[in-house]
Amino acid sequence: xxxxxxxxxxxxxxxxxxxxxxxxxxxxxxxxxxxxxxxxxxxxxxxxxxxxxxxxxxxxxxxxxxxxxxxxxxxxxxxxxxxxxxxxxxxxxxxxxxxxxxxxxxxxxxxxxxxxxxxxxxxxxxxxxxxxxxxxxxxxxxxxxxxxxxxxxxxxxxxxxxxxxxxxxxx
Numbered sequence: 434x435x436x437x438x439x440x441x442x443x444x445x446x447x448x449x450x451x452x453x454x455x456x457x458x459x460x461x462x463x464x465x466x467x468x469x470x471x472x473x474x475x476x477x478x479x480x481x482x483x484x485x486x487x488x489x490x491x492x493x494x495x496x497x498x499x500x501x502x503x504x505x506x507x508x509x510x511x512x513x514x515x516x517x518x519x520x521x522x523x524x525x526x527x528x529x530x531x532x533x534x535x536x537x538x539x540x541x542x543x544x545x546x547x548x549x550x551x552x553x554x555x556x557x558x559x560x561x562x563x564x565x566x567x568x569x570x571x572x573x574x575x576x577x578x579x580x581x582x583x584x585x586x587x588x589x590x591x592x593x594x595x596x597x598x599x600x601x602x603x604x
Contacts, residue, residue, distance in 0.1 A: 470552070470602070471512035473500050476519045485523055491584055492520065492546075495591035503595060507603040513555040518598060522547035525586055526571040544569045546590040550598040563601040567593040 475493040482489050496518060501508055524545045551562040567590055571577075574585035 469509040469512035470504060470507055470514045470516050471509055471555075473497055473508070473516045473518070476517060478519065478521045481520050481523050488583070488587060489520070492523065492587050492591045495588045496520075496595055499592045499595035500598060503599050504603055514560065515553045515555075516598075516602060517551045517553065518548050518594075519551070520546065520548045520594075523587075523590070525583065542571045544571050544586050544590055546594050548594055548598070550602055552602055561602070563598070565594055565597045565601070567597060569593055 475496050477485075477489050477493070485492075500516070500518075522545065526542050526544055546567045548565045548567075549562060550565055552560040554560055569586065569589045571586060574582060574589050576582070579585070
């Protein structure tokens, strides 16, 4: 039996072959699925450490703790792959009251943390790298007048960032 290639069949096969190249990186499966992550290191760009001082230790600890918790079975201390998270930008809005769209002093009401999560194998070869931008409502961490409000906002950003990292790195 001879199979004829119709125009419709040709187009379907061509689209099917090209589909993986057309998908954005977020729609592709995570590279680390099935590969154990043996260590997590949190680093900060110089502009973040200069601007935030000792607060970077709070962000690093929260990122480290949350990643270790949510990676679950994918995190085996001492195993092969190494995850390095570099925080490149950290910004808290000047307005932390309610009402999501209100602007005050030229700033919005959202806090931001930008990082790059890079996964390396045991030999140091890069397996993948994902830019992550986390956004949290400045009002989401509680009342603006609490003495620890900035720390609560920074922790919320770190947790948000950790969940996005997990999504890309471990699926």
